[in-house]
Amino acid sequence: MKKVLKLLxxxxxxxxxxxxxxxxxxxxxxxxxxxDKTDYFYPAVQWGLDAGIxxxxxxNLFAPDGEVTRAQVVTFLWNMAGxxxxxxxxxxxxxxKGSWYETAVAWAVESEITAGTGEGKFSPDTICDRAMCISLxxxxxxxxxxxxxxxxxxxxxxxxxxxxxxxxxxxxALMLEMITSFHQQNIIExxxxxxxxxxxxxxxxxxxxxxxxNTDVSEERILFRPTQPCVRKxxxxxxxxxxxxxxxANAPAEVYFGDYVLPIPQEYFMNELLSYEMFGLIDDDExxxxxEVAIIVSxxxxxxxxxxxxxxxxxxxxxxxxVRVGEDRLHEMLTEDMSGIRPFAKDEKGIxxxxxxxxxxxxxxxxxxxxxxxxxxxxxxxxxxxxDVIDGILAHNYGLLPVSFTNTMLDMYLARIAYSKDIKYxxxxxxxxxxxxxxxxxxxxxxxxxGGNFVRIDDAESPAGGYVELNFTDxxxxxxxxxxxxxxxxxxRDGHTAFYRRAVDGNVTNTEAMEGWYFALAEQxxxxxxxxxxxxxxxxxxxxxxxxxxxxxxKSVGLMKADIxxxxxxxxxxxxxxxxxxxxxxxxxxxxxxxxxxxxQFDEYGKGTVIKESSDQxxxxxxxxxxxxxxxxxxxxxxxxxxN
Numbered sequence: 001m002k003k004v005l006k007l008l009x010x011x012x013x014x015x016x017x018x019x020x021x022x023x024x025x026x027x028x029x030x031x032x033x034x035x036d037k038t039d040y041f042y043p044a045v046q047w048g049l050d051a052g053i054x055x056x057x058x059x060n061l062f063a064p065d066g067e068v069t070r071a072q073v074v075t076f077l078w079n080m081a082g083x084x085x086x087x088x089x090x091x092x093x094x095x096x097k098g099s100w101y102e103t104a105v106a107w108a109v110e111s112e113i114t115a116g117t118g119e120g121k122f123s124p125d126t127i128c129d130r131a132m133c134i135s136l137x138x139x140x141x142x143x144x145x146x147x148x149x150x151x152x153x154x155x156x157x158x159x160x161x162x163x164x165x166x167x168x169x170x171x172x173a174l175m176l177e178m179i180t181s182f183h184q185q186n187i188i189e190x191x192x193x194x195x196x197x198x199x200x201x202x203x204x205x206x207x208x209x210x211x212x213x214n215t216d217v218s219e220e221r222i223l224f225r226p227t228q229p230c231v232r233k234x235x236x237x238x239x240x241x242x243x244x245x246x247x248x249a250n251a252p253a254e255v256y257f258g259d260y261v262l263p264i265p266q267e268y269f270m271n272e273l274l275s276y277e278m279f280g281l282i283d284d285d286e287x288x289x290x291x292e293v294a295i296i297v298s299x300x301x302x303x304x305x306x307x308x309x310x311x312x313x314x315x316x317x318x319x320x321x322x323v324r325v326g327e328d329r330l331h332e333m334l335t336e337d338m339s340g341i342r343p344f345a346k347d348e349k350g351i352x353x354x355x356x357x358x359x360x361x362x363x364x365x366x367x368x369x370x371x372x373x374x375x376x377x378x379x380x381x382x383x384x385x386x387x388d389v390i391d392g393i394l395a396h397n398y399g400l401l402p403v404s405f406t407n408t409m410l411d412m413y414l415a416r417i418a419y420s421k422d423i424k425y426x427x428x429x430x431x432x433x434x435x436x437x438x439x440x441x442x443x444x445x446x447x448x449x450x451g452g453n454f455v456r457i458d459d460a461e462s463p464a465g466g467y468v469e470l471n472f473t474d475x476x477x478x479x480x481x482x483x484x485x486x487x488x489x490x491x492x493r494d495g496h497t498a499f500y501r502r503a504v505d506g507n508v509t510n511t512e513a514m515e516g517w518y519f520a521l522a523e524q525x526x527x528x529x530x531x532x533x534x535x536x537x538x539x540x541x542x543x544x545x546x547x548x549x550x551x552x553x554x555k556s557v558g559l560m561k562a563d564i565x566x567x568x569x570x571x572x573x574x575x576x577x578x579x580x581x582x583x584x585x586x587x588x589x590x591x592x593x594x595x596x597x598x599x600x601q602f603d604e605y606g607k608g609t610v611i612k613e614s615s616d617q618x619x620x621x622x623x624x625x626x627x628x629x630x631x632x633x634x635x636x637x638x639x640x641x642x643x644n
Contacts, residue, residue, distance in 0.1 A: 032062035039064070040213035041233040044240030053079045053239060054232075064233035071101035071124035073133055073235065074114065077140050078104035080239055086110060092122035099124075113139040131197035131226035133235055134209070137242060138200035145199040148176055178206060188222045197226055209241040252392065257281075257295035257322050260400060263392040265384065273381065275300040275317070281324070284349050289326020294353070296321040299381055301374065302364040309366055318362045319385040322393075323354045331419035334450070338407040344390045345400040353400065355390055406453045410479060410491060410500050413472060418446035427518045428469040432528070435521040445517040448557040449510060452502035454489070460499035462490055468514040486511035507581035507594060508558035515559040534584050537562055537621065541628050541640035551628070551640050553590075553621075560584040564592070564621070566630075573602045574611075582621060590621035 035045050045062055048054040053076055057063045068076075078084075086106055095105050105122055108114045113136055117123040128136075138144075182202050183193045191201045201224050204210045214237040216223035252263035253270075258281040268274050277296040281287075302317025325333070330343060330352045345353040363378045365371040394402050405411070416423045425442075428434040463484040470479040480490040486509035487502040502510050522528035534555060543549035549568040556563045564580040578597045582590035595617030600608040619632035628640040 031060075032056055033060050035062050035064060039233070040211075041237050041240075044236045045233075047240050047243065048236045051080070051243075054236060062232065064231065066232045067127045067229040068133065068232055068235050069124060070114075070117075070122065070126050070128050070132075071099075071105070072232075073128045073136055073230075074108040075101050075104040076235060076239060077113065077136060078107050080243075081107070081111075081140065092116050093120045095122050095124060108136070111140065127229045129227050130224065130230045130234065131195075131201070133230040134204050134224075134238065135197045135200045137209070137238055138203055141242065143199075145175070145179070145203050148179065178202075188224055190223050191226060195226075201226070204238070207242075207245045209238055209245060211237070211241060214238065214241075252396075254396070255295070258324070260393065260397045262295060262297070262322070262389070263396050268381075268384075273300055273377075274298065274319075275303050284351065287326070287351065289329050289351070291329065292324050294322040294324055297385070298362070299378060301377075302362060305364045305366050305370075309364075311364075315358070316362055316364050318358050319381055320389065321356045323356055324351050325354060326351060331415065334405060334407070334415035335412055335420050337412070341407075342390070343403055343405050345394060345397075346403050347401075348399055352403065353393075357386065404453050404504070405450065406455065406503070408454045408456060408500060409477075409493070409498075410454050410489060411450060413470075413477065413479070414446040414450050418443045418450065423472065424474055426469075426471045426473065427514065427521060428471060429515070429518050430466060431518075432522050434469075434471070435518065435525065435527075437521070438524070440521055440524050442517060445513055445520075445557050448506070448508065448513050451504065452487075452506060452510065453504045454500040455503045457488075457499040457501050460488060460501070463488065468511060468518055470514065481511045481514040483511060508556060508561060512558035512561070516555075516557045516561070519559055520555075533588070534560060534562055534590075536623055537590055537628070540643040542643045543568075544627065544639040544641050549638065549640070550643075551630070556581055562590055562621075564590075570599065575600050575602070575608075578617065580617070585620075588623075592620075593618040595619070 031049050032045065035042055041064060057066065084107060086103065087110065091102060091106050095102055101124060179202055182188065188201060188205065191198055210224065214234045216225060249266065252265055254261040255264055255276055257278060264274065275298045279293050279295065281292060281294055297319050299317035299319060303313045306313045306316040327350055340357045340359045342355045343352050344355050365374060394400060417425065424437065426434040426436050463482050465482065465484040467480040467482045476493065478492045482488050489500045489510060491498040491500065519528055537553050538555065539553060541551040549566060551564065551566045554563050560583060562582045564582055566578040568576040570576055576597060576599045578595055580592045580595040582592035585591045596615045597617055598610050599612040601611045602608045617632065619630065622629045622631065630638045630640065
């Protein structure tokens with residue numbers, strides 16, 4: 001075991017050197033004339049400039065080979081720390097009042113990064129060697145290895161039962177073994193054990209702060225060159241690699257559920273605050289869409305407390321679970337109360353993922369005193385679960401697309417119209433009075449309204465004027481969609497009044513959708529013959545000459561509106577798409593002012609990336625001798641013919 005760990009220490013250091021050398025910068029512009037994109041320190045300089053770490057030496061120069069002074073180094077560190085405010089202003093005899101480095105020096109003293117060079121001096125103009133630079137950086141990062149007892153035995157051997165060690169115990173033992181390996185095998189030839197910079201250099205090696213570019217590294221040996229002056233390109237590289245280390249340390253751990261990952265805060269993962277139950281999911285090709293648990297995440301302390309008291313640990317401390325369902329099952333669920341259940345994503349095969357939290361408290365401790373002592377941690381874990389988990393999953397999984405459904409009473413009634421087909425309703429407005437649904441399929445209209453994500457409004461008032469009424473007579477429930485405030489809905493049920501508002505803006509308001517639904521019913525019953533004025537535009541149209549563009553026009557859920565989609569391949573790997581909602585104007589043309597266009601570029605694997613997007617398109621669609629002419633307000637014109 002020890003031999004393996006010694007080899008691990010060496011291989012880890014070399015692997016870090018190799019991996020960090022491939023980092024590239026995202027910036028396009030070279031800010032300094034003496035720094036080239038091919039320079040290993042280019043990303044570090046660009047980062048330093050953007051982050052306010054350095055502004056160069058003037059005349060658009062960075063001076064990469066210039067030697068750094070002690071004043072410059074502490075200023076770099078102070079800038080990197082975010083220029084924190086001071087509670088003290090202690091300084092040195094040789095630190096000039098009002099100088100550009102005075103505050104940085106005072107901060108470094110207060111933060112115990114430096115105590116000066118002795119006899120009340122800081123020596124700001126003294127050239128800083130590499131050992132001092134890495135040591136000052138190490139202290140700024142909290143001197144993380146200083147607390148390790150180097151005289152202790154690591155405790156790792158072939159017989160060690162790792163499952164009996166905590167993550168912290170294992171981490172300390174592993175770190176001690178690595179330090180011992182560095183010393184015994186003389187991995188860094190010019191850094192002697194016991195020097196003031198011994199641990200800082202080992203720390204820098206293990207964390208990728210020294211690389212094959214800013215240090216002499218080969219497969220055979222590492223030479224840190226501790227007594228040589230540190231130059232600006234090396235110093236900015238040390239700082240940049242430290243920033244990358246911090247990013248990696250702050251990056252969440254990942255726990256898998258099926259093909260996807262659940263990001264876990266490092267603190268929770270390393271301190272083993274959570275317990276995970278992961279389930280082998282049915283292959284997508286065989287999955288039938290019923291409820292299937294992917295993962296259950298619980299507070300470990302609650303489970304351990306329940307076990308200590310001899311209780312069943314199932315469900316104890318549960319924070320949340322991820323469940324997946326098929327579309328039919330989701331539709332069924334949407335018609336019912338979904339307290340504690342939130343659909344949040346859909347994968348590429350149309351399977352939905354639900355975030356489910358218990359509706360009862362699962363917090364367990366052996367005593368009331370312990371319950372009170374740990375309540376803040378339980379509250380913190382619940383806040384993380386309910387506020388951060390869904391966003392984290394969506395951010396870390398390319399194959400999951402976000403979805404959103406609310407579950408108000410209005411949502412449940414609309415879902416029953418769309419999916420269960422077991423409910424009778426009428427729609428009423430001034431034009432023709434109440435119209436029954438009969439055999440009319442209102443799915444399209446109900447689904448559109450469901451997509452608005454209704455939220456309850458506690459302080460709303462009924463506006464003046466009329467409304468479109470959606471009435472469930474048999475159940476004593478009515479919803480009024482107001483003409484004046486077109487996204488406000490009033491619920492009348494059991495003698496109580498409630499208000500809802502659309503949370504997601506659409507091209508068609510709530511009331512417009514209800515008007516469209518109402519007049520579609522009127523058209524079916526023959527009461528509104530002129531509702532078919534938009535029909536000649538409907539269908540699929542093909543570009544008349546090149547034959548590449550395809551336009552599809554369908555009736556919108558809004559009154560006298562059309563939904564238009566145009567797909568126009570620009571090349572074998574590029575497609576332009578226009579999504580338009582147009583109104584039927586008095587002159588008989590379709591007019592739009594909110595068209596959205598996107599250009600998507602595809603790679604050889606079929607993965608698309610939007611490279612251009614615009615939402616200020618406007619224009620008209622005109623019928624002319626059987627052809628459809630698309631005119632944009634910026635002067636472009638295309639002719640389409642009806643597809644066979």
